């Protein structure tokens with residue numbers, strides 16, 4: 748397991764990237780400011796490109812003790828309580844995940860659940876599995892910028908098949924989304 752304690756600066760870098768994604772998404776800057784910001788981002792790419800590593804050495808997604816696992820793709824779950832069978836926590840979808848009219852982009856929700864349910868499917872010594880399907884029911888809009896409650900648990904395991912379910916509730920306590928994922932354990936040598 749890669750240690751977040753040894754990569755504090757990298758964890759903070761990914762946090763800064765998430766903040767940049769939210770800020771860029773919500774900004775309508777004058778052209779000279781947009782150019783300056785773009786030059787800053789290009790400088791980041793120049794600085795980091797020589798340190799590109801293989802997938803096995805990659806930090807993003809693998810610093811598993813950190814909220815969001817130091818990976819800027821999926822929305823971050825802040826875990827309040829967890830076991831190998833369940834997880835409970837909070838989620839605030841930033842401006843980056845806005846779809847329209849204050850509602851989260853429909854694609855951001857399965858992205859979130861693939862990560863949360865997938866990690867749970869693999870937890871408890873169950874080993875690596877892959878998403879076979881992810882069924883998402885949108886019951887009510889999921890608002891951006893508000894604290895949402897998340898719950899997920901392993902529903903059942905049938906041989907290689909792991910069924911994991913999850914929900915999101917808004918600050919009023921209303922269900923906005925429920926999801927079910929099927930994760931199939933990989934056979935030896937299966938990519």
Ligand SMILES: CCCCCCCCCCCCCC(=O)SCCNC(=O)CCNC(=O)[C@H](O)C(C)(C)COP(=O)(O)OP(=O)(O)OC[C@H]1O[C@@H](n2cnc3c(N)ncnc32)[C@H](O)[C@@H]1OP(=O)(O)O
Pocket residue numbers: 807808809818861862863865866876877878879880906907908929931932933934937
């Ligand atoms: C940034 C990175 C960080 C990484 C950190 C790690 C944490 C990651 C956390 C995130 C995690 C993210 C993870 C990702 O995002 S993984 C990326 C997204 N997923 C994929 O790319 C998966 C592609 N598909 C496959 O590889 C295969 O199809 C799999 C492996 C899924 C099954 O093919 P396989 O040949 O192995 O098995 P099988 O076909 O004999 O089927 C076995 C059983 O399953 C049943 N079945 C199969 N499919 C379906 C279906 N669609 N609906 C209903 N049932 C289905 C089937 O009927 C059978 O049941 P039964 O007849 O035995 O009863």
